[in-house]
Amino acid sequence: MDDVKGMYRYMLMTRLVSERILQLNRMGRTPFGAGTDGHEAAQVGAAWCIQRGKDWTVPYYRDMGVAFVLGFSALDEFRGVFAKATDINSAGRAMLNMFSSPKDRVLSRSVLVGTEFPHAVGLALALRQRKEAQIVFVFGGDGSTSPGDFHEAANFASIHKLPVVFVIENNLLAISTRFEKQTAVKDIAEKAAAYGMPGYIADGMDVLDSYEKTKLASDRARAGGGPSLVELKCYRYQPHTSDDDDSRYRTKQEVEEWRAKDPVKRAHAYLLSAGVPEADLYSLRASLADEIERAIAQAESEPDPKPEDAAKHVYSEDAPLPDGTRA
Numbered sequence: 277m278d279d280v281k282g283m284y285r286y287m288l289m290t291r292l293v294s295e296r297i298l299q300l301n302r303m304g305r306t307p308f309g310a311g312t313d314g315h316e317a318a319q320v321g322a323a324w325c326i327q328r329g330k331d332w333t334v335p336y337y338r339d340m341g342v343a344f345v346l347g348f349s350a351l352d353e354f355r356g357v358f359a360k361a362t363d364i365n366s367a368g369r370a371m372l373n374m375f376s377s378p379k380d381r382v383l384s385r386s387v388l389v390g391t392e393f394p395h396a397v398g399l400a401l402a403l404r405q406r407k408e409a410q411i412v413f414v415f416g417g418d419g420s421t422s423p424g425d426f427h428e429a430a431n432f433a434s435i436h437k438l439p440v441v442f443v444i445e446n447n448l449l450a451i452s453t454r455f456e457k458q459t460a461v462k463d464i465a466e467k468a469a470a471y472g473m474p475g476y477i478a479d480g481m482d483v484l485d486s487y488e489k490t491k492l493a494s495d496r497a498r499a500g501g502g503p504s505l506v507e508l509k510c511y512r513y514q515p516h517t518s519d520d521d522d523s524r525y526r527t528k529q530e531v532e533e534w535r536a537k538d539p540v541k542r543a544h545a546y547l548l549s550a551g552v553p554e555a556d557l558y559s560l561r562a563s564l565a566d567e568i569e570r571a572i573a574q575a576e577s578e579p580d581p582k583p584e585d586a587a588k589h590v591y592s593e594d595a596p597l598p599d600g601t602r603a
């Protein structure tokens with residue numbers, strides 16, 4: 277029960293942060309926002325299988341719930357949202373949610389969809405060569421299984437039995453492109469068979485099912501059995517980003533149908549039915565909301581990055597100039 281309460285805490289935190297990100301953007305206080313609503317159970321359930329500080333994780337840009345479970349705070353998140361110099365991911369130079377934390381073993385990633393898979397597989401190969409016991413979790417959306425990167429990475433990982441868990445959050449949309457317009461099979465999990473690895477399907481609106489199916493995959497990787505793919509079927513409630521008009525590609529009715537399966541409400545109902553007092557859940561919400569408001573106030577008051585730092589760490593600072601001299 278303690279685990280489920282812990283999971284619920286991170287799911288609720290993810291929901292509340294995500295809602296504030298969109299509100300702040302609509303108020304004109306931030307340049308850009310992207311929500312996670314609808315993915316909380318998938319992300320938190322899968323991330324519960326990660327051994328913090330030991331395993332490596334390559335999350336994708338929607339994975340706030342994964343980042344929070346791994347140790348990111350609301351303040352870490354809002355520093356990125358406000359693109360402040362204090363942002364731990366990129367010092368305010370990349371978009372929000374380019375999660376990066378060497379101490380938490382979160383590999384810095386690119387915004388380019390699908391590039392995380394070969395990076396994760398390379399990481400797993402390095403762990404194998406160094407005889408380290410940890411495993412790698414890599415996350416992506418359904419759309420990220422279309423580029424060649426995914427297929428090359430899955431094939432290579434399977435041939436070499438590398439300790440990788442491919443976690444795919446299938447929300448049926450890649451911006452405006454619907455699932456059936458870019459994937460000919462019924463389930464993403466079917467793609468695993470082509471590479472000789474198991475493909476598990478979970479109800480990504482259910483945190484326990486997401487945890488259990490990801491656990492099958494992570495147990496297999498830890499035992500030396502090689503990679504697996506876990507498909508978490510979920511839905512994105514908000515537009516793709518604050519720049520997206522989702523009324524052009526889906527109906528309100530479709531969103532409402534999925535809202536009836538709200539993963540946060542479902543976990544809330546589960547806890548109540550298991551005897552957790554409602555007052556405890558309300559005080560949890562109040563304390564999270566307070567933490568979030570304090571994080572927003574602090575992040576917003578912090579300094580912006582300096583314009584002259586825009587290309588810092590992009591080019592090697594001691595690389596020779598074209599004429600062979602050094603700056």
Ligand SMILES: Cc1ncc(C[n+]2csc(CCOP(=O)(O)OP(=O)(O)O)c2C)c(N)n1
Binds near residue numbers: 416418420421
């Ligand atoms: C290589 C590449 N092509 C296109 C884009 C633009 N783009 C950003 S997010 C996205 C959709 C990805 O959808 P999916 O993987 O299903 O994840 P979701 O955003 O739905 O969670 C696209 C096409 C990109 N970032 N990288």
